[in-house]
Structures are given as C-alpha cells and as structure tokens.
Amino acid sequence: MKKVRAAVVGVGHMGRYHVGVYSEISNVRLMGMADINELRGGEIAEKYNTKWYKDYTDLFGKVDVVSIAVPTALHYKITRDFLQAGINVLIEKPIAKNIHEAKELFDIAEEKNLALHVGHVERFNGAVQELKKIVDDPIFIECRRLGPYDSRVQDDGVIMDLMIHDIDIILNLVNSKVTGINVVGRSVFSDRDDLCNVQMEFENGCIANITASRATQHKIRTLAITQKDKYIFLDYTNQDIHIHRQASSEHLITRQELRYKQESFTERIFVHRENPLKLELRHFIDCTMNGAMRKVSVDEEIYSLQIALEVVKRFRKGQ
Numbered sequence: 001m002k003k004v005r006a007a008v009v010g011v012g013h014m015g016r017y018h019v020g021v022y023s024e025i026s027n028v029r030l031m032g033m034a035d036i037n038e039l040r041g042g043e044i045a046e047k048y049n050t051k052w053y054k055d056y057t058d059l060f061g062k063v064d065v066v067s068i069a070v071p072t073a074l075h076y077k078i079t080r081d082f083l084q085a086g087i088n089v090l091i092e093k094p095i096a097k098n099i100h101e102a103k104e105l106f107d108i109a110e111e112k113n114l115a116l117h118v119g120h121v122e123r124f125n126g127a128v129q130e131l132k133k134i135v136d137d138p139i140f141i142e143c144r145r146l147g148p149y150d151s152r153v154q155d156d157g158v159i160m161d162l163m164i165h166d167i168d169i170i171l172n173l174v175n176s177k178v179t180g181i182n183v184v185g186r187s188v189f190s191d192r193d194d195l196c197n198v199q200m201e202f203e204n205g206c207i208a209n210i211t212a213s214r215a216t217q218h219k220i221r222t223l224a225i226t227q228k229d230k231y232i233f234l235d236y237t238n239q240d241i242h243i244h245r246q247a248s249s250e251h252l253i254t255r256q257e258l259r260y261k262q263e264s265f266t267e268r269i270f271v272h273r274e275n276p277l278k279l280e281l282r283h284f285i286d287c288t289m290n291g292a293m294r295k296v297s298v299d300e301e302i303y304s305l306q307i308a309l310e311v312v313k314r315f316r317k318g319q
Contacts, residue, residue, distance in 0.1 A: 003029040004285050007063040009056045009078060011035045011044045013152055014092055014119075015069035021278045022067075023048045028285065031063050060085040065288055067119070067281070068092065071155040076101040083108045083116065088288040090281070092119040093168075094160050094305055102305055106298045115288040117280075118301055122165045123172075124279040126271040127239045131225075131232070134243065134269075135173050140226040141208040143170065146216035149189040157192030159315065163212035164308045169223070171304055172296070176204040178307055183314040188215040193315045200307075241269040 006028050008018045015033070022030045032051035035041035045052035053059060056078060059066065065088045068078055076096045082089050083105065095118045096102040109116035122128055143166040171178075178200050185196035194215045200208040221236035231244040244266050286292040296304075 003027055004065060004289055005029050005031045005063045006065045006067070006285075007031050007059045008033040008067045008069065009035070009059070009082075010068060010070035011041060012069065015067070016044060017277055018067040018069060018281070019044055019048055019050075021275065021281050023050075024278065025282060025285070032059065034059060057081065057085075060087070063087055065090070065115075065285060069119075072097060072160065073155060076105065079105050079116070080108060083112060083114055086112060086114065088115040088284075090115075090117045090119055090284045093164055094118075094156075094308065095301070096305075098309065099302065099306055102302060106301070110298075115284065115294070117284050117287070117294065118296075119280065120165065120168050120296075120304075121276045121280050122169060123295055124276040124283070125236070125239070126273060126276070127234050127236065127241055128169055130241060130269060130271050131173065131223075131234065134232060134241070135225055135227070137227055138174060138206050138225050139228065141170055141173070141206065142222075142224045143208070143210045144220050144222045146211065146213040146221075147219040148217050149194065149214045157190070157194065157196075157312070157315075158212045158214045159193050159196055159312050160308060162214065163196060163198070163210055163311065164304075166210050166212070166223070167308050167311070168304045170200070170208050170210070171300070171307065173225070174202050174204065174206050174208070176202040176206060179203055181307075181310060181314060183311055183318060185315045185318070186215075193312065196311070196315055198311055239271045239273055241271065243267040243269065 004027055006022045008015050011019060011033050019033055022028050030048060030050045032053055033041060033044060034053040034056035036054060038054065041052035066082050068089060068091045070078060072094060075091055079089050079091050096105065106116055145162045145166055180201035182199045185193050188194040195213045198210045223234040225232040233242045283295065287294055
C-alpha cells in the first residue's frame with residue numbers, strides 16, 4: 001500500500017496533536033514538521049522519529065499533504081505557498097483573516113485540483129454526527145462554550161477561537177440563511193473579545209443563542225436544541241445525548257392548590273468515542289488520495305467564516 005507523505009507546520013498546542021495522529025495512521029508516512037522554535041521542533045521531531053525544519057519551504061517536494069497550525073495571521077501566506085507548490089492542505093480554523101483571502105485560497109486549490117480543508121474538528125465529533133440524524137426542524141438552539149483564560153491564545157479572541165465551532169455546527173444543523181444577528185460582549189483579560197453572547201435569527205424561523213467565554217473559571221461545553229416534539233441536550237464532556245419527549249400533561253385544581261403533572265420520557269444515546277482529529281485527518285487523506293467527497297462544500301466554508309467575521313465586527317462596533 002502506497003503511503004501518503006505528510007507534514008505539519010507549527011507544532012504548538014494544536015500542531016502537536018496533528019503530528020501524533022499522523023504518526024498513528026497506517027497509510028501515512030510522517031516526513032517531518034516545520035516550526036521556527038528549534039527547541040520545540042527538535043523535541044517533537046525526536047519524540048516521533050522524524051525531521052525538524054526551520055523553514056517550511058524545505059518541505060516542498062517532500063510531502064503530499066500538510067497540516068498548518070500556525071497563528072491566524074500567517075494562515076493565508078503559508079497555505080498559498082503550499083498550494084502553489086502542489087501540496088494538499090488542511091489549515092486549522094479560521095482559514096484566513098477575511099473572505100477575500102479565503103476565496104483566493106479555495107480558487108488556487110480548485111485551479112490546481114488540490115484539496116483544501118479547514119480544521120473544524122468538531123464536525124467529526126461523534127456526538128455532533130449523531131445530532132445530524134436526530135435534528136430535523138429546530139425551533140431554538142442554545143450553545144455554551146465556556147472556560148478559563150488561556151494566555152497561549154493571543155492571535156484570536158473567543159469568537160474566532162471557540163465560538164466559531166458552534167457557529168459552524170448551528171449553520172449545518174439549521175441549513176438556513178441568517179437574517180439577523182445581535183452581539184454583546186466584553187474584554188476581560190485581553191484587548192480582544194473574551195466574553196460574547198450572540199443571538200441569531202434564520203430565514204426558517206429558528207433562533208440561536210450562543211455564549212462563548214474564556215473568562216469563566218469552570219469548563220462548560222453544551223448544546224441544547226428545542227423542537228416541537230422533543231428537546232435534545234448534548235454535553236460534550238461525556239459525549240452522550242439526551243432526548244426528552246413529552247408524553248402527557250394534566251393539571252388538577254382543588255380549593256387549596258393547583259397541581260401540575262407532566263409525564264415525559266428520556267432517551268439516552270451513547271456515542272462511540274473515537275478521536276475526532278484522527279477522523280478528520282483520515283477524511284482529508286481519503287479526499288486527497290481517493291477522491292472522496294468533502295464533508296462541507298466550499299460555499300458552506302465561506303459562509304461559516306462570513307458569519308463568524310460578522311460577529312467579530314459587531315462586537316468591535318459595540319465596544
């Protein structure tokens with residue numbers, strides 16, 4: 001079996017995971033990684049028995065696919081360079097700082113018949129995949145992605161670092177255009193968005209409420225969906241889904257009191273827990289080597305980024 005030659009550019013927090021996963025995929029040969037930090041790069045290279053390069057262009061001609069996990073400000077240039085060199089790219093989200101750059105990168109990929117994927121790893125979360133089979137007509141969606149401040153994330157605020165995941169998931173579940181956005185938020189530990197709440201309205205009448213925070217001293221990752229016939233709740237921590245369905249309700253009035261009685265039943269769906277990043281990289285390789293269909297169209301990728309950027313714009317305007 002022919003092995004796919006892979007590399008990673010940027011071996012900070014997220015890039016390390018990419019290196020680890022590539023090293024575990026049987027049909028992949030890890031050719032090396034590039035990072036400007038020699039100490040960090042050398043340490044990771046030694047651990048995974050591969051090569052470290054200070055200059056990412058030294059990987060040109062040596063690899064078929066590359067994961068790029070560098071700060072957002074560098075996404076456009078490095079991705080463009082690899083595409084121009086004829087190499088398939090998976091770039092960590094967000095793909096670029098603006099829509100113009102993102103479209104240009106997708107145009108280059110199409111022109112050169114290359115795969116360009118955006119690293120929205122939550123798309124490959126088993127629980128999110130299961131939701132797509134359950135959700136059919138959402139009325140209200142509420143997402144909470146809260147946690148403490150992490151000083152390592154300095155390039156993006158909480159919207160582009162965390163909330164972008166929920167925006168992407170919601171757009172995929174609702175499958176309708178956004179007609180209204182309201183944004184409130186605060187800077188707490190940085191000069192960027194550290195706490196943000198967004199209300200969205202969609203053409204089909206669905207309403208979404210999204211809260212993202214890196215100023216909360218307790219980690220919470222939940223998604224709740226209201227439909228006419230059921231309430232669906234997902235806690236990402238344990239990756240299981242609860243579906244609450246109403247069976248009947250009644251009330252009893254006496255001289256002394258009014259009593260309500262509601263009967264309902266809860267269905268619990270246990271989700272097979274497989275590493276979402278491994279699923280994502282396998283899918284990326286399958287698309288590059290075997291012509292598999294991508295999970296999300298280019299138009300959907302662009303629209304997801306467009307909405308996230310609009311939220312950032314409205315936060316800044318509000319500040």
